[in-house]
Structures are given as structure tokens and as C-alpha cells.
Amino acid sequence: MKDAPVIELLHAGIAREPGAEPLLSDVSWHVLAGDFWVVTGSHGTGKSALLETMAGLRPCDGGELRWFGEPVALSLAKDSGRTALRQRVGLVFEGGGRVFSQLSVAENLALPVSYHTGCSLEEALDRTAALRTTLELDRLAAAPAGRVGRAWMQRVALGRALALAPEVLLLDNPVAGLDPSQVRWWQAFLTALSAGNAVTGGKSTTLIVTADDARPWADIGRQFAEVRARSWKVVDGSADPGLSRPAVIQARG
């Protein structure tokens, strides 16, 4: 399973916006299929910018981003010939997941399916019904997504990303501000997703999660990295910052 990298950052700089001073520089990171990365760091260190760069939403400040061996340009979303590649990597934003507030919860999940498969919205709603049930969103299906609680918005964003069955899922601080029962649900769900569950048809999903605190993920993640003071520190297998695995990530601050 672990052969070619699914996502690679090669000597990339990470900046909040083009032209701004980089938050991280010369990052080289190889994410392999089946990995479960947990990237920790305090607020403002550049975790979100790193994830959005890896998702192809921000340009690298130098260097290169590759998905499945192919270079990724910023215009990927606009390139109708490469939508198949785009669908292989999903992103869940932090802080409510940036759900489409004008659409209902069910429509948020159905929109990407309808858009990319050409089926009607009604058909897409049927196709995503099982996913809604798995995410315990059935009772909120008709509610406007902008009016459900923040914890549920985060699940809607997760469902929206999973609706396209991505092979790699990037999650930006998914449990920030959630109560313990919600955190436990996310831990259990992502563990099952990494191992392969009904949502993915039994296939393992490669996961990269960012978090302010590594502790909730210590027993779940398999690879760990820390962003601090414009540099990376890679830790392996636990949240112990003393262990490094430079063969996987190399970066200089």
C-alpha cells in the first residue's frame, strides 16, 4: 500500500497570501497512502495555510506541490479536464467548515455529487442519504446549514468533503471548540475512516489533521509533526517531540 507519495511538498514556502512573508520555508513533505498525520502547533503558526497550500488553494511560495505524482496548479478547480484529480483530495475547513449557508444540510452534501456526476440534485440527495445517516445528520437534513450548531456544521463540512469519496482528506483543526462527546465521535470516526469503513467502501483514507493540542490524537494518529517558530519538528508514533523522522519531512525555518 505504501509506495508512491499521494501528496508531496518539495522545497515549498508557505505564506498566508502571495507576496507575504512566508510562515514556513523550504518544506519538503511526503505523505504516503494510508498515513494518518497529526500536525500540531499553536494558533497563528501557519497550520491552516499549510493545509490550504496542500489542498491546492494557495500557491506555494517557491517549490512545488504534487498530488499522486502530478504537479498541482492553483487553477485546478477551474480546469474541467482535471476534476478527477481534484476529487481525490478533500479538505475540511476549521471553525464551522465554511458550509454553504444558503443551502440545506442535505444539499451541502449533495451539491458536489450533483455537480461532478451530472445527476439531478434529487438523485444526489438519495446517493448521499447513507452518508447523512452515518454522520447522524438525518434530523437536520432540511435545516439551513448556516443555522445549525457549530459542531454540526463541522460534520456537514466533513460529509461534503466525503461525498466525493476522496483518497486523501485534510482536516483543519476539526475538533477545536467541540465538547468532549463530539471530540470522541470525531476520534472514533476518523480512526474508522483511516482503517476503511462503510463510507469509503472499506478502503483506507489517508488523513492529515491539524490540531492545537496533540493529546486528543496521541493514540489515534500514526505520524506526528509540529509547526513552531517558522520550522518543522517531526515526531514519530507519539506526541513525544524528541523523536524525529527526517526521512519523511525535511524543512528548514
Next chain:
Amino acid sequence: MLAPFRWLDELAGRLGRWVLGKVDTVRQISAFTLITLGVAVTQFGRAPQVVRPLIRHHLVRSGIRLLPIIAFIGSALGLLIIGQTLRLLYQVGQEDLIGSLVVTVIVRELAPLSAALVVLARVGTSTVVELGTSRALGEVEALEALGIDPIHYLVVPRVLGITVAVFALTVYLLLFALVSGWLVSVITQVPLSLDNYLAQIAQALRWQDFPLLAIKSLTLGGVGALIACYQGLARPLRLEDVPGAAARTVSESLVAFLVLDAAFLALQLLTFS
């Protein structure tokens, strides 16, 4: 520079910066227009099950829902301009000029401009608020993360819907104005038969009026929609920037409408000379 002329230097500097700022805005809106046209052409037929209902939605919202206000404005124009002028012309024995007057004032000028202004006021501003809020809340990046082109999903349906709506509303506004104008002549007992009234209008119309009216109304609708979408979507916005973007949409669209109106007037003069 000498002290007495320093104010003149500052004034020229301010004026220059203002002009350059406006030129830059026109350049950016032109670039946004070209991008939108490019997306509309290159992604024509992509995701029809999503895009077509959106076009229908914006057509209903910008067209059918505005029919009552268009009926009111059309009737008012007929009452105020056709009815009053007809009565005046009758008093001076020149009622044969009513056809030329209706065609020049209502058909060529006021109908497309009024329809575009109504759509700008009712739909253009709300479009900026919707798109600006989506932009400020990061929903645009969420679309990109799902492989959905924001121009294709958010802008193209709005521009198509609003453009076609302005054209359709122009036609309805004309009909209401013509009917109400004749009704006023009946009520005020001006001896002008419906046949004579319609014959005069038909005589004053030239074949070029039909394509020019269609092009003018479509252009005004398209430009207004593009300015609204540009202000809402093309630049990074925070929530507190959205009201300012809505105000800029109104002022820029008004200026654009008047400039286009002058351009079409020149075109009409060239065509009809």
C-alpha cells in the same frame, strides 16, 4: 512650486489619482468580464443539472418577481409621458407626432434604462451582499476545494439570469407604457383611435429599433450583473466591507448605464442618419 499654486498642484494630484483609480476599476471589471465569458464558453454544458436550475432561479428572481413593479413603472411612464404629451399635442393640433415621440423617448431611451435601474436596485445590490458574504465567510474557497469553479457556479447563472430578465422586463415595461398611454388618451377624451395610435407608432419604428433595443437591454443587464458580481466576488472582502461594495455597485452601474446609453444614442444617430 510657488506657494500660491500649491493648492493647484494638490488638486491636479488628487484628480490624477482619482482618474487612475477609475481607469484601474474599468480595467479590472473588463478582465472579470473576459474571465466570465471564457468560463461560460469553455464550461458550457458542464454540470447542467446544477447550473440550469440556478439560471432559472435567477431569471425568476430578477424577472418574474419584478413584474409588478415593472407594471407600475411602465403604467406611470405611459400616464406621465404619453398621456400628458398626447393631450398637449392635441391642444396644438400636432397629435400626429405622438408615434415619433413614443418611439424616441420610451422605446429607445426610457424602457431599457428603467428596467435596468429597477433590476439594479432590487437584485444588483442583493447580489453583492450574497456574494460578498459568501466571499467573506470563505465559502468561495470551499467551492474550489470541491473542484467547483466559483465563476461557473456563482457568476455565470447570475449574469445570464439578470441579462435575460432585463431584456424581458424591458419588453413588458414597453407594453404597459403603451397601453396606459392610450388609456389616458381615452379617459381625457383625446380623439385618437387605437388603430391610429398603433399605426403612428409602427410608422415611427424602424427595423433597426428591434435589434438595437434587444442589444441595449441585454448589454445594460449584463454590465449591471457583471459589476455586481465583480464587487461581491472578485476581491477579498471582510463582512464589514460588504455594504461599501453594494454602494460601489450602485454608483459604478449608474455611471456605466449612462455611458452605455450615450454610446447607443450615438449608434442610433449613425444608424438612422
